[in-house]
Amino acid sequence: MSKPKVGFNWLASCGGCEEAVVDLEEAILDVVEAVDIVFWPCAMDFKKDDVRSMADGEMDVCFVNGAIRTSEEEEMSRLLRKKTKILIAFGSCSHMGGIPGLGNFYSSESILKSSFLESPSTVNAEGVIPKTETKRSEGILTLPAFQETAKSLDQVVEVDYYVPGCPPPVKLLKDAVQAVLENKLPPKGAVLAPDVAQCTDCPRQDTKPEKLEIKEFKRPFEIEIDPKKCLLAQGLMCLGPVTRSGCDSACMKANMPCTGCLGPTSRVKDFGAKAMAGFASIIDSTDEEEIDRLLDSIVDPEGTFYRYSLPKSYMHAICTTMRNGSGKKGA
Amino acid sequence: MSNGEKTPTGFEPRIVAFFCNWCTYTASDLTGISRLIYAPNVRVIRVMCSGRIDPQFILAALREGADGVLIGGCHPGDCHYQEGNYKALRRFKLLKRFLNRMGVEDERIRLEWIAASEGDKVQKVVNEMTEQVRKLGPLHLAPIATPEAFEHEDKQELVAAGAEGESS
Numbered sequence: 001m002s003k004p005k006v007g008f009n010w011l012a013s014c015g016g017c018e019e020a021v022v023d024l025e026e027a028i029l030d031v032v033e034a035v036d037i038v039f040w041p042c043a044m045d046f047k048k049d050d051v052r053s054m055a056d057g058e059m060d061v062c063f064v065n066g067a068i069r070t071s072e073e074e075e076m077s078r079l080l081r082k083k084t085k086i087l088i089a090f091g092s093c094s095h096m097g098g099i100p101g102l103g104n105f106y107s108s109e110s111i112l113k114s115s116f117l118e119s120p121s122t123v124n125a126e127g128v129i130p131k132t133e134t135k136r137s138e139g140i141l142t143l144p145a146f147q148e149t150a151k152s153l154d155q156v157v158e159v160d161y162y163v164p165g166c167p168p169p170v171k172l173l174k175d176a177v178q179a180v181l182e183n184k185l186p187p188k189g190a191v192l193a194p195d196v197a198q199c200t201d202c203p204r205q206d207t208k209p210e211k212l213e214i215k216e217f218k219r220p221f222e223i224e225i226d227p228k229k230c231l232l233a234q235g236l237m238c239l240g241p242v243t244r245s246g247c248d249s250a251c252m253k254a255n256m257p258c259t260g261c262l263g264p265t266s267r268v269k270d271f272g273a274k275a276m277a278g279f280a281s282i283i284d285s286t287d288e289e290e291i292d293r294l295l296d297s298i299v300d301p302e303g304t305f306y307r308y309s310l311p312k313s314y315m316h317a318i319c320t321t322m323r324n325g326s327g328k329k330g331a
Numbered sequence: 332m333s334n335g336e337k338t339p340t341g342f343e344p345r346i347v348a349f350f351c352n353w354c355t356y357t358a359s360d361l362t363g364i365s366r367l368i369y370a371p372n373v374r375v376i377r378v379m380c381s382g383r384i385d386p387q388f389i390l391a392a393l394r395e396g397a398d399g400v401l402i403g404g405c406h407p408g409d410c411h412y413q414e415g416n417y418k419a420l421r422r423f424k425l426l427k428r429f430l431n432r433m434g435v436e437d438e439r440i441r442l443e444w445i446a447a448s449e450g451d452k453v454q455k456v457v458n459e460m461t462e463q464v465r466k467l468g469p470l471h472l473a474p475i476a477t478p479e480a481f482e483h484e485d486k487q488e489l490v491a492a493g494a495e496g497e498s499s
């Protein structure tokens with residue numbers, strides 16, 4: 001069999017997922033040896049036309065990272081979908097919307113306004129806001145459209161597999177490439193990571209009490225963190241109990257609570273809602289006022305529970321009525 | 332839906348109610364037996380305890396078309412399973428913070444303690460909530476994109492690509 005043709009692409013992302021590919025270190029040489037990289041704009045000189053000129057399904061596998069926020073990203077996703085046999089959503093953003101998905105707490109109009117007009121570091125005396133078309137004496141300049149919400153890859157095209165993580169742990173990438181090479185991929189639609197919670201293989205697991213009762217939520221900088229004890233038992237917002245395993249407890253080993261980047265296990269539909277269920281359960285109070293006070297000690301609960309997954313939640317984004325309230329016409 | 336009269340605006344709210352088997356569900360039976368009439372806008376789902384209600388159920392109901400969600404559980408201290416209702420209360424309070432941020436009005440999500448004997452309270456709560464949600468109008472969640480929705484545009488793109496001399 002000839003070498004499988006592999007592509008990598010980035011959409012609305014920070015570049016961290018590309019870093020994860022580079023983090024393969026020497027193993028990347030084995031990968032390069034075993035496959036033909038036919039598209040990787042972040043690392044090599046490739047253009048959209050290179051993809052356009054491919055036959056449909058010419059690529060065997062394409063790893064796509066980043067959320068979809070602009071019309072260009074959407075177009076690229078559809079193009080890659082056509083040109084590859086296996087499309088893999090790589091990283092939290094293409095898996096669940098990720099950090100760019102937090103933009104779904106705001107209207108697109110308010111995002112543009114705060115970025116281009118209101119942020120303290122912006123100098124924009126003429127109040128220019130990017131538009132899809134701008135008339136100049138030289139002609140019409142065009143830009144991709146900034147869409148109303150950020151989306152996960154599978155909200156735009158059909159996705160075959162997911163490699164989760166922010167960024168995905170190197171081992172998961174290696175295993176995914178291995179599975180492709182050995183033709184050992186699980187049924188379509190699977191997340192290529194263990195289907196158990198972080199706590200299952202967390203080194204602190206033995207110190208996690210049978211029944212957790214939290215009287216106050218704390219942030220990492222507020223306490224001296226015991227490096228051995230379950231972080232949740234120390235009052236930190238560890239999302240390990242609702243997060244899929246697969247990173248070898250990376251954060252807990254670095255004395256930090258899990259923020260949920262690998263997303264939920266297969267049984268959970270809405271990560272944030274499940275996380276809220278869990279955290280509300282362990283609050284040790286039956287008194288209304290005290291409960292309110294305890295909840296107040298969770299800083300930015302929405303952002304904490306939906307840090308990586310707002311676009312994939314049942315809500316997806318703020319209600320259109322709320323969007324309109326900020327002066328923007330609904331989608 | 333089997334609702335009765337239409338309002339002048341034609342909007343009849345749909346309310347999904349999760350009622351605990353041991354109290355509110357029994358109470359809603361009592362409402363019927365006592366021939367107390369309440370708004371037909373509510374669809375009751377029986378659960379074994381209000382503590383069984385996963386916030387995912389509530390969000391799923393809203394996504395599937397509910398304009399409001401009502402939760403009924405045993406009074407504090409009366410939960411059949413000791414503290415399921417306290418758990419429900421805490422989840423409810425946390426979920427409301429999130430829904431508030433998403434633009435879902437307070438009146439659309441309601442938690443009530445209703446004992447098996449309080450058939451009249453079911454009537455009152457359901458009627459009240461129906462009116463409140465009716466006033467708010469339909470819930471407009473942000474539409475969730477699906478790959479199918481793009482199919483049409485995709486075809487257009489194929490045509491455009493074809494014009495550039497590409498096989499489709």
Ligand code: SF4
Pocket residue numbers: 198199202203204205208229230231232233238239240241252258
């Ligand atoms: S809650 Fe966090 S620290 Fe505790 S066992 Fe689970 S993953 Fe480890």
Ligand code: SF4
Pocket residue numbers: 165166198243244247249250251252257258259260261262263
């Ligand atoms: S511990 Fe949690 S946040 Fe940290 S890498 Fe693993 S899944 Fe991601």
Ligand code: FES
Pocket residue numbers: 351352353354379380381382404405409410411412413414415416
């Ligand atoms: S049994 Fe009714 S709320 Fe728990």
